[in-house]
Amino acid sequence: MAGARRNAPPREEVLAAAMEMIAERGLDKLTMAALGREVGMSSGHLLYYFRSKDELLLRTLEWSEGRLGTERGRLLAVSATARERLDAYVDLYVPDGHRDPHWTLWLEVWNHSQNADDDARERQAAIEGAWHRDLVALLAEGVSRGEFRPLDADRFGARLRALLDGFSIHVAIGLRGTSREQVLSQVKEFLDASLG
Secondary structure, X not given: OHXXXXXXXXXXXXXXXXXXXXHHHOHHXXXXXXXXXXXXXXXXXXXXXXXXXXXXXXXXHHHHHHHHHHHHHXXXXXXXXXXXXHHHHHHHHOOOOOOOHHHHXXXXXXXXXXXXXXXXXXXXXXXXXXXXXXXXXXXXXXXXXXXXXXXXXXXXXXXXXXHHHHHHHXXXXXXXXXXXXXXXXXXXXXXXXXXX
């Protein structure tokens, strides 16, 4: 067993492989056995590290969100207007298209949340909270600079994220008549009308 652990790939490689499998083959093809074959580990060894497929999915989501969080931070730190950075935030939020692997993973984690334990719910809330805090800070900055009309940044941010989530689900599942481009256009219209 010690030899197997010594030769096991780092967790990040396992999580990256899981994300790649979701992107290439879809979530239904991601099994512990298939992932184990991909990374050269037994499914038992994967279960030792992740306890369950639900835990593997949540850890993969946390890993993916960490990468998106870094990208979001970079986009929000550029020297640009609050509106330009808000548009970049929206662009990063909305899925690339039907079966976007990140959103496929989110949908599965949300689906399993109904029966998740408190720890899993807190970890999911932490991911959601990071997106929300960044959005609220950006909206408040836009208001303070006079770029946006006065508004309650927290309430508006919650509503905007609900709108983005709804549209993003439509894009991710491939609902006809809801392309990424159409969603971005509708969100732009909404923001133009709402922010003044």
